[in-house]
Amino acid sequence: MRRVVVTGLGPVSSIGTGVTAFGAALRAGRSGISQITSFDPSGFPYRNGGEVRDFDPAAWLHRLPTDRWGRSSQFAAAAARLAAEDAKLDLDAVDRTRAHAVIGTTSGESVVLEALTARLVEAGFDAVPPQLVEQLPAGRLAHAVSEELGLRGDSLTLATACSASNYAIGYAYDLLVSGESDVVFAGGADSVCRWAHAGFYRLGALTEHACAPFDRDRSGIITGEGGAVLALETWEHAEARGAHVYAEVLGYGLNCDANHPVAPDRDSIAECIRIAHRNAGVTPEQVDYICAHGTGTPANDLVEAQAVLEVFGANPPPISSIKSMIGHTMGAASGFGAIASALAIEQGFLPPTINWSHPDPQLTGIDPVPNEARPATVRLVQNNGFAFGGNNAIVLLGAAR
Amino acid sequence: MTALTINGLAALSAAGDRPEALAERATALAGERHPGVSVGGIVTEDLPRPEGHALLDFDVRARLGRRGTSFYDRATALAVVACGDALTDSGLTVDDTNRARVGVVLGTTVGSLKSTSDYTRETLVQEKPYLVNPMLFPNTVMNCAAGQAAIRHKLKGINATVTGGPLAFFNALRYAGNAIRRGYVDTMLVGAVEEFSAHRAWASASGPAGGEVPAGEGAAVFVIGGGADSAGRATICAVTTGYGPDGTAEQALTDCVARALHVAGAAPTDVTLLATSETSTAGTRPQRAAALRALDGHVPAEFVLSRVAGDCGAATPALALAAALRLPADGDRSGLILLTAHGTDGGVGAALVRR
Numbered sequence: 001m002r003r004v005v006v007t008g009l010g011p012v013s014s015i016g017t018g019v020t021a022f023g024a025a026l027r028a029g030r031s032g033i034s035q036i037t038s039f040d041p042s043g044f045p046y047r048n049g050g051e052v053r054d055f056d057p058a059a060w061l062h063r064l065p066t067d068r069w070g071r072s073s074q075f076a077a078a079a080a081r082l083a084a085e086d087a088k089l090d091l092d093a094v095d096r097t098r099a100h101a102v103i104g105t106t107s108g109e110s111v112v113l114e115a116l117t118a119r120l121v122e123a124g125f126d127a128v129p130p131q132l133v134e135q136l137p138a139g140r141l142a143h144a145v146s147e148e149l150g151l152r153g154d155s156l157t158l159a160t161a162c163s164a165s166n167y168a169i170g171y172a173y174d175l176l177v178s179g180e181s182d183v184v185f186a187g188g189a190d191s192v193c194r195w196a197h198a199g200f201y202r203l204g205a206l207t208e209h210a211c212a213p214f215d216r217d218r219s220g221i222i223t224g225e226g227g228a229v230l231a232l233e234t235w236e237h238a239e240a241r242g243a244h245v246y247a248e249v250l251g252y253g254l255n256c257d258a259n260h261p262v263a264p265d266r267d268s269i270a271e272c273i274r275i276a277h278r279n280a281g282v283t284p285e286q287v288d289y290i291c292a293h294g295t296g297t298p299a300n301d302l303v304e305a306q307a308v309l310e311v312f313g314a315n316p317p318p319i320s321s322i323k324s325m326i327g328h329t330m331g332a333a334s335g336f337g338a339i340a341s342a343l344a345i346e347q348g349f350l351p352p353t354i355n356w357s358h359p360d361p362q363l364t365g366i367d368p369v370p371n372e373a374r375p376a377t378v379r380l381v382q383n384n385g386f387a388f389g390g391n392n393a394i395v396l397l398g399a400a401r
Numbered sequence: 402m403t404a405l406t407i408n409g410l411a412a413l414s415a416a417g418d419r420p421e422a423l424a425e426r427a428t429a430l431a432g433e434r435h436p437g438v439s440v441g442g443i444v445t446e447d448l449p450r451p452e453g454h455a456l457l458d459f460d461v462r463a464r465l466g467r468r469g470t471s472f473y474d475r476a477t478a479l480a481v482v483a484c485g486d487a488l489t490d491s492g493l494t495v496d497d498t499n500r501a502r503v504g505v506v507l508g509t510t511v512g513s514l515k516s517t518s519d520y521t522r523e524t525l526v527q528e529k530p531y532l533v534n535p536m537l538f539p540n541t542v543m544n545c546a547a548g549q550a551a552i553r554h555k556l557k558g559i560n561a562t563v564t565g566g567p568l569a570f571f572n573a574l575r576y577a578g579n580a581i582r583r584g585y586v587d588t589m590l591v592g593a594v595e596e597f598s599a600h601r602a603w604a605s606a607s608g609p610a611g612g613e614v615p616a617g618e619g620a621a622v623f624v625i626g627g628g629a630d631s632a633g634r635a636t637i638c639a640v641t642t643g644y645g646p647d648g649t650a651e652q653a654l655t656d657c658v659a660r661a662l663h664v665a666g667a668a669p670t671d672v673t674l675l676a677t678s679e680t681s682t683a684g685t686r687p688q689r690a691a692a693l694r695a696l697d698g699h700v701p702a703e704f705v706l707s708r709v710a711g712d713c714g715a716a717t718p719a720l721a722l723a724a725a726l727r728l729p730a731d732g733d734r735s736g737l738i739l740l741t742a743h744g745t746d747g748g749v750g751a752a753l754v755r756r
Contacts, residue, residue: 043530097643097656106542108511108564117521125447125603133604134745138511138543138564143746146644152653155644155748156572159509159543159562167561174579195521198531199538254585255501256560258551261539268557271501279585388539389548391560 004176004249005238005400008087008231009339010079010187014050014224014326017060017078019086023343025325026351027373032326033210033222038111039194046201046208049192050224050327064148070109070135073144075227075332076189080145083185087231087243091149098181100153101145102172103229104164104188105331106387108138108157111191145185145229153181162328163293163385164188165228165335166393170252172232173395182237187229187335196330197223203262205297211328213294213321214301214368216358221295224327228335230342245400246342250380251280257390264300264386269307276382276394277311284312286380287396289350291337292368293384294321295328304384305363318376320353320369334385334393341381341397350374404628404636405578407754408588409491411483412723414619414710415454418486423720424727427709434682434708437615446599449606454617454711455597465553472536473549475596475618476513480546481553483620484590488554491624493588495555504558504586505547506576507622508569508593510715512543512562515598546594558586567678567742569593570718571750574625574640581627592622595714605712610681617711621719635726638665638737638753645747651691654741654749658695661751665737669696672753673736676721678743680707692741692751701739718742722754 011017014032015025025032032050041047052075057066060078069077080101084091091099107113116132139157146155154175160167165188172186200206200221207220238245253276257265277283293304301321308316322340323329329336340351356370379399386392412420415438426435437452444453461470461478465485470478484505488495495503511517520541524530539545544562551560559580563572570593577589595601597618606612625637639661645653662669677688682705693700706713706721713720718740725738740752 045531101644107517108543113511113514113517114521117518118525120518121522121525125599126449128603128607130607133607136511136514136604137566137745138509139566139568139744139748140746143644143744143748146748147646147746150646152644152646154572154575154642156576156642157564159512159564160560161542161544171576171579174583178579178582193521194524194530195517195533195541198524198533199520199535199541201531202533202535203538204535254559254561256504256548256551256557258500258555258557258560261545261548261552387544388542389544389560389562390551391544391548 002177003235004173004232005235006230006246006342007233007238007243008083009342010083010229011336011339012052012075012079012227014052018082026340027349029352029354029372030325031354038192046206048209048222050222051192052226061148064144069144070112071191072109072189073140076103076141077144077148079187079227079229080185081148083229083231084149089231094183096150096152098153099151099183100175100181101142101151101155102168102184102186103142103145104158104168105138105141106161106190107196109136110193112136114193141189160391161387161389162330163334163387163391163393164331166385166395169338169395170393173249173252176232176234182234184232185229186232188332189227190225190330190332192223192225210355211296211324212355213296213324213353214363214366215356216360218296218298218301220297222327224329226329226332228332228339230338247345247397248400250282250396250398252276252395253279254393259390262388264303266303266306269392270310272392272394273307273311276396280396282380282396287317287382288378289317289344289381290319291341291381291383292319292321293386294323296323302362305366309365314365318350318367318369320351322351324354334383337383338395341383344378344381345399348375348377350376403582404638405625406628407623407635408626409487409624410723411486411490412621412720413456413479413483414720415456415617416710420723420727423724427724428729430709437711444599448599448602449612450615453597453602453615474513474516474540476594477546477549479596479620480507480594481550483592483622484550484554487590487622487624493624500555501557502587503556504560504580505550505556505590506561506563506573507547508563508573508715509543510566512545513540513596514600516540518600565744565748566715567717568744568748568750569715571640571642571742571752574637574752575642577625588624588626590622591625592620593715593719594620595716613681614707615711617713619710619713619716619720621716621723636755638755640752642750650743650747650749651687653747654691654743655694657749657751658692661753665753667737667753669699671737672696672701672739674704674725674738675701676704676725676738676740678717679705680712682708688741688743726756
């Protein structure tokens with residue numbers, strides 16, 4: 001069976017763009033949270049977000065005409081370009097019909113949808129510019145990647161909400177394992193928007209200042225944004241061109257709660273972990289680190305921790321949440337988690353859970369790697385992603401052997 | 402590639418809530434265009450035109466009861482009903498012994514455009530921007546329909562939502578085929594859904610085809626399994642998708658059709674019906690031309706769903722397949738159905754299905 005490796009990382013995040021800046025920020029435990037500027041937050045009780053303030057698409061994109069594409073598509077394309085460059089992949093030497101783009105998202109072109117809606121509220125449907133309608137389809141996130149890199153293979157946007165990047169990485173893994181492709185750019189993208197900010201606030205899932213996963217007093221998420229794309233190749237393809245390998249994708253697991261539209265389900269998540277382990281051919285004791293879904297809501301972190309304790313026993317591996325640093329980047333979240341996991345393996349450290357101050361007596365046994373990155377030998381990482389709709393997705397990454 | 406069998410199907414469209422109704426309408430029209438019906442009774446906002454292709458009598462409570470359905474939007478309701486009908490048609494009983502091995506993958510364009518836009522609207526027009534209804538928040542997320550289908554029918558296998566507009570059904574078929582071949586599930590409910598709303602009607606009218614046909618709606622779902630028991634059943638022989646960068650979508654589609662023929666081990670003359678996703682059938686038809694180029698001069702019979710049921714967006718190819726599989730047996734029902742789609746930009750797809 002073909003093996004699949006990670007050869008390029010493309011983070012466009014609130015704590016840094018490009019693998020060097022992002023990796024340094026993870027190690028430093030930097031926060032990317034600030035007061036929202038992309039919309040007027042003054043009417044909201046809570047106003048913080050994880051915006052990519054310095055995003056300059058023209059600085060990263062070579063081919064994509066930015067005036068025709070929405071913000072989320074630009075995040076996806078810029079992240080893919082960064083991943084291709086980090087992989088030192090000569091796209092002219094690649095069979096472009098066997099090079100695919102698979103991108104996950106929660107809300108697609110949410111900023112475009114909001115501009116369109118604002119126009120129709122002001123002046124009616126017939127005043128909405130056709131350019132906004134043209135930019136709306138969520139399928140364009142993957143198309144932006146295909147267009148930017150000139151890829152002729154599948155161009156698929158998966159809309160499985162907040163675990164969508166793990167779905168994308170998993171599907172990419174299958175496309176490579178089954179011999180359909182040589183290279184896949186996989187990850188996710190989303191943008192900060194009013195409606196998600198409002199919806200999470202009204203669900204009681206938003207926090208005011210800082211996201212503090214696994215803390216006793218955690219009180220919710222911070223909405224975030226960005227693009228996170230990984231260059232994945234078959235081991236043969238990577239070896240033939242002498243590529244640097246960050247990590248190997250060992251497999252993944254998906255399942256569905258089929259129970260509640262928004263509440264996480266402990267038993268179902270535990271089952272998803274077991275499925276992922278089985279598909280990847282690993283056992284719980286081999287896992288060195290869990291990159292948590294870790295949204296920072298009381299419910300998620302409790303349920304996630306309980307599921308982990310159920311599968312791993314009383315002493316699970318360290319489990320930290322990078323959402324403490326970048327907020328909840330929605331469809332990009334597990335893509336950032338996968339990038340952090342690959343860096344943890346390659347550089348030998350555990351990313352911290354920042355903003356952590358009080359142990360939660362309900363989470364006995366959970367080591368959230370509080371506040372400071374920790375040096376560690378990391379051979380196997382479990383990257384968790386859960387979502388509305390009960391769409392659970394877990395990816396296993398291992399050290400390249 | 403192992404062929405996948407279609408073990409059951411359902412289709413809800415403006416022609417009715419059974420696939421046969423759509424097939425009968427197509428036969429009766431004999432290539433003419435259905436004008437649509439007045440849709441003012443189900444839409445309160447202004448419309449670009451008074452007609453549409455909507456299921457005027459559709460009532461999710463009549464089909465599924467009140468319990469669990471009160472926050473469904475139209476797209477979710479259509480999809481959940483279609484999934485149930487398809488399961489019934491397949492005869493598959495889902496219980497604790499198999500529910501983890503049955504999954505769902507649905508295609509969409511942006512989910513429910515109306516649900517999402519209305520939600521955003523509330524943040525603009527309410528006294529405070531956060532005075533939105535938390536119970537409706539999941540409807541703004543594109544996986545709402547697939548997630549609710551899983552809840553309603555208790556399907557715990559892989560649950561996915563793929564985008565792409567008219568291309569989404571091809572993405573869904575490929576996604577489902579992979580999940581079955583990789584052994585993650587035994588059965589997938591594969592379909593696509595699009596709802597009628599003022600938002601979609603305006604979006605359709607401002608699209609490249611300029612609203613030549615009115616906006617439509619519908620959902621079609623297929624129960625798909627591995628090829629073990631394929632006797633007498635329709636089979637999906639090949640599904641190919643690709644991307645044509647720099648304005649090369651037409652060439653990419655020709656390549657997709659050629660690849661599908663190769664995968665299916667079929668000759669162009671085996672294709673007896675071509676169903677494109679076009680919403681314009683006047684003037685030049687680049688999608689049809691791109692498909693025919695791969696057929697080397699062979700010109701099969703044609704079925705353009707949008708002429709029968711309007712611009713059904715993501716649901717178009719799925720509805721076309723459901724109708725084609727239920728066309729009356731008097732004509733040439735043998736051979737291969739060739740489905741094609743062009744989404745946005747360079748996104749294209751093709752599928753070959755043996756009747």
